Amino acid sequence: QKEVEQNSGPLSVPEGAIASLNCTYSDRGSQSFFWYRQYSGKSPELIMSIYSNGDKEDGRFTAQLNKASQYVSLLIRDSQPSDSATYLCAVIVYGNNRLAFGKGNQVVVIP
Amino acid sequence: DTEVTQTPKHLVMGMTNKKSLKCEQHMGHRAMYWYKQKAKKPPELMFVYSYEKLSINESVPSRFSPECPNSSLLNLHLHALQPEDSALYLCASSLDRTEAFFGQGTRLTVV
Numbered sequence: 001q002k003e004v005e006q007n008s009g010p011l012s013v014p015e016g017a018i019a020s021l022n023c024t025y026s027d028r029g030s031q032s033f034f035w036y037r038q039y040s041g042k043s044p045e046l047i048m049s050i051y052s053n054g055d056k057e058d059g060r061f062t063a064q065l066n067k068a069s070q071y072v073s074l075l076i077r078d079s080q081p082s083d084s085a086t087y088l089c090a091v092i093v094y095g096n097n098r099l100a101f102g103k104g105n106q107v108v109v110i111p
Numbered sequence: 112d113t114e115v116t117q118t119p120k121h122l123v124m125g126m127t128n129k130k131s132l133k134c135e136q137h138m139g140h141r142a143m144y145w146y147k148q149k150a151k152k153p154p155e156l157m158f159v160y161s162y163e164k165l166s167i168n169e170s171v172p173s174r175f176s177p178e179c180p181n182s183s184l185l186n187l188h189l190h191a192l193q194p195e196d197s198a199l200y201l202c203a204s205s206l207d208r209t210e211a212f213f214g215q216g217t218r219l220t221v222v
Contacts, residue, residue, distance in 0.1 A: 031208065032208050032209065034210065034211070036213075042215070042216075043199075043201055043213040043214060043215050043216045044154065044201070044213050045213070046210050046211070046212060046213075049209070049210045088153055088154075090211075092208045096159070096166065096167060098156060098159060098167055099144065099156070099203070099205070099211050100156070101153040101154050102153060103152070103153050104153050
């Protein structure tokens with residue numbers, strides 16, 4: 001089982017709609033969870049971090065964490081063309097400082 | 112300030128060359144990472160330094176040699192690379208088990 005799994009394929013959403021991304025992780029002891037945005041040819045940019053069960057909102061982004069289900073999600077409200085990018089879920093594996101990434105989900109916002 | 116600075120931005124090297132990638136942060140972070148990223152793939156962990164000591168080596172070939180001269184600097188020494196080592200090399204830093212911030216990366220081409 002992979003440490004971090006993002007199974008959805010490319011996601012196309014109309015401008016103004018909600019984009020929903022999901023991620024599961026295998027290490028039940030993990031405590032730190034992140035979403036990164038990466039534009040083509042650029043480095044990953046941290047957009048959300050979450051450490052406790054529940055929702056965390058920052059502007060148009062909401063991260064949701066459910067440790068019992070080992071599940072992290074990201075909602076992008078009022079999607080804009082500038083949100084078109086690859087979104088990477090990342091987890092710090094319990095017991096060391098190993099930051100593991102999922103394979104990423106490409107989001108395309110259609111004007 | 113969440114800046115991680117990597118130099119150079121681009122590097123072309125021959126298979127017999129020796130070169131070094133540099134990474135610097137002044138955020139007081141105690142964990143520093145090297146990642147390798149190929150096109151359309153997630154970042155792949157290479158090395159982790161924690162409190163200036165190598166804590167994780169993901170079975171990276173010896174032609175890649177990391178060095179952490181002090182808490183702000185991280186180097187990656189390159190020698191006898193192969194064309195398949197061409198990739199984006201990313202440095203990141205974090206406090207212990209918190210958000211990791213990436214530099215802009217070094218685009219490496221081995222010819």
